[in-house]
Amino acid sequence: MVEAPIIYYWSHPNTRNTEEVARRIERELGIEVRHILNSKKEADSPYVLMTPTYEGKVDARDPYIPNAVKRWLKASRARRQLIVGVIGTGNLNFGAEYCMAAKMLCERLRVPLLHRIDVRGDDDDYEILREGFDDSWDSLVAMRREVVGSRKIERAVA
Numbered sequence: 001m002v003e004a005p006i007i008y009y010w011s012h013p014n015t016r017n018t019e020e021v022a023r024r025i026e027r028e029l030g031i032e033v034r035h036i037l038n039s040k041k042e043a044d045s046p047y048v049l050m051t052p053t054y055e056g057k058v059d060a061r062d063p064y065i066p067n068a069v070k071r072w073l074k075a076s077r078a079r080r081q082l083i084v085g086v087i088g089t090g091n092l093n094f095g096a097e098y099c100m101a102a103k104m105l106c107e108r109l110r111v112p113l114l115h116r117i118d119v120r121g122d123d124d125d126y127e128i129l130r131e132g133f134d135d136s137w138d139s140l141v142a143m144r145r146e147v148v149g150s151r152k153i154e155r156a157v158a
């Protein structure tokens with residue numbers, strides 16, 4: 001691997017499901033994880049974003065993406081360019097809206113949806129993630145490098 005993978009994530013402080021997923025990824029896969037609000041380190045190398053979905057009617061244009069995630073992406077062009085993929089956390093009970101925030105971000109930022117995790121996931125999820133990072137990280141980075149600079153990405157979350 002040329003550059004080590006990093007995962008930025010946000011998690012609601014009351015439920016902390018994504019936080020638990022991040023901690024398990026860190027523990028079992030040895031990948032560095034950073035909470036978008038608590039990390040002092042700025043995104044300066046390719047990373048994966050992990051976000052839950054919160055369906056709500058507050059913002060009609062963006063009814064699913066947590067505001068903290070939206071603001072974090074809006075605040076920095078580098079963050080929008082360095083992202084190479086998204087992992088969604090959610091709840092299968094939401095049916096067609098399962099992990100909708102992750103799907104929407106992937107469309108806007110032109111990056112692949114790498115995996116979806118129901119609540120805190122099971123052993124299979126972590127095995128899938130391990131294989132995915134081992135086999136595909138370098139090509140994800142290379143693919144992103146080819147498309148950055150696209151104006152659509154610049155405006156994606158603005």
Ligand SMILES: Cc1cc2nc3c(=O)[nH]c(=O)nc-3n(C[C@H](O)[C@H](O)[C@H](O)COP(=O)(O)O)c2cc1C
Nearest residue numbers: 011012015016017018052053055090091094098099
């Ligand atoms: C008000 C509310 C709306 C939600 N809407 C969705 C949804 O549309 N799709 C989905 O997959 N999960 C939805 N969820 C489930 C959360 O995304 C899921 O519980 C996730 O694990 C929360 O992560 P967190 O604890 O890290 O914030 C919703 C949860 C709440 C409380």
